[in-house]
Structures are given as structure tokens and as C-alpha cells.
Amino acid sequence: MASLVRHMTIDCADAYGLGSFWAEALDSPLADDDHPGDEEALIESPGATLLFVAVPERKAASVKNRVHLDLQPQDRTRDEEIERLLALGATLVADHRRADGTGWATLADPEGNEFCVERSAAERAAAGRQ
Structure with a gap:
């Protein structure tokens, strides 16, 4: 096994x-x-x-994570989730959101570990994409 x-x-x-x-x-x-x-x-x-x-050891500030988490909101939009996480202490690292609603944002937790926030399943379904 x-x-x-x-x-x-x-x-x-x-x-x-x-x-x-x-x-x-x-x-x-x-x-x-x-x-x-x-x-x-x-x-x-x-x-x-x-x-x-x-x-x-501290995380090296200029080094990108080799592994990271991708979060998909369950009961709110991607943008609402990004705002909630920023209020909790995350920071915005890179914004890859596009005008058509696709894309994601890369955030960092309070110790600098990067993670991404994608669109919710409802947002993907509304756009006709999974």
C-alpha cells in the first residue's frame, strides 16, 4: 500500500x-x-x-515557497475572502485577478508563507468554468 x-x-x-x-x-x-x-x-x-x-530559522524573505496552499472560499467570494484574510493579518504579495473575474491573489501569512486565494466554486460555476 x-x-x-x-x-x-x-x-x-x-x-x-x-x-x-x-x-x-x-x-x-x-x-x-x-x-x-x-x-x-x-x-x-x-x-x-x-x-x-x-x-x-526564519523564512528567507526573498525566497518563494516551493510548496503552498491554494484556498477556495466556501461561503463567500474570492474578493470577500481576500479582504477577510487581510483583516486577520495576511498581506497581499501579488494580485493576479483579471477584469473578467478569473485569476487569483497571492497572500502571505504573518510569518511570510505565501498562499493563494482562488475563486469559489459558485463563482466558477457562474462563469461556466470549474
């Missing part, structure tokens, strides 16, 4: 702090036994399980 991905692990400076941002972003709680100062924090969300692990 092949291996299964148990969770995506994200190295960070503050596991609980970054985990808290992503818990809000994904509307999924941190594990009950996660607390400020812990070296690990876990989020089990319907789309993926994320494990945040504190490491001493």
Missing part, C-alpha cells in the same frame, strides 16, 4: 501564533492541547490537517 499524507507541516517561529492565524483563516480550531509557547500546534480542518512546528 502507498503512503498517505498525514498532514502538511509548516515550519515557523511561533507555532501557536501562526496556528491561530490559520485556525481563523480555515474556521477550524487548534487542537485542545495547544497553548501559547508550545513548539507544535495542530489544525484538523475538512480540507487538510496542518501541523505548525517551531524552528529557530
Whole structure:
């Protein structure tokens, strides 16, 4: 039998702090036994399980992630989701949205890890594209 991905692990400076941002972003709680100062924090969300692990090295600011998350809003538009994530502490890295409604935006979480926000399934269906 092949291996299964148990969770995506994200190295960070503050596991609980970054985990808290992503818990809000994904509307999924941190594990009950996660607390400020812990070296690990876990989020089990319907789309993926994320494990945040504190490491001493900081992310190099000028280096693009080799792996990143693509988020698809479930109950709001892409643009509404981008605004919500910015209010939570994300920053806009690159805007690839087009006038015809296609495209995505690249954001960074509070520790500089890039992720993308795509159109919702409803927006794709309304445009006749998946």
C-alpha cells in the first residue's frame, strides 16, 4: 500500500501564533492541547490537517515557497475572502485577478508563507468554468 499524507507541516517561529492565524483563516480550531509557547500546534480542518512546528530559522524573505496552499472560499467570494484574510493579518504579495473575474491573489501569512486565494466554486460555476 502507498503512503498517505498525514498532514502538511509548516515550519515557523511561533507555532501557536501562526496556528491561530490559520485556525481563523480555515474556521477550524487548534487542537485542545495547544497553548501559547508550545513548539507544535495542530489544525484538523475538512480540507487538510496542518501541523505548525517551531524552528529557530526564519523564512528567507526573498525566497518563494516551493510548496503552498491554494484556498477556495466556501461561503463567500474570492474578493470577500481576500479582504477577510487581510483583516486577520495576511498581506497581499501579488494580485493576479483579471477584469473578467478569473485569476487569483497571492497572500502571505504573518510569518511570510505565501498562499493563494482562488475563486469559489459558485463563482466558477457562474462563469461556466470549474
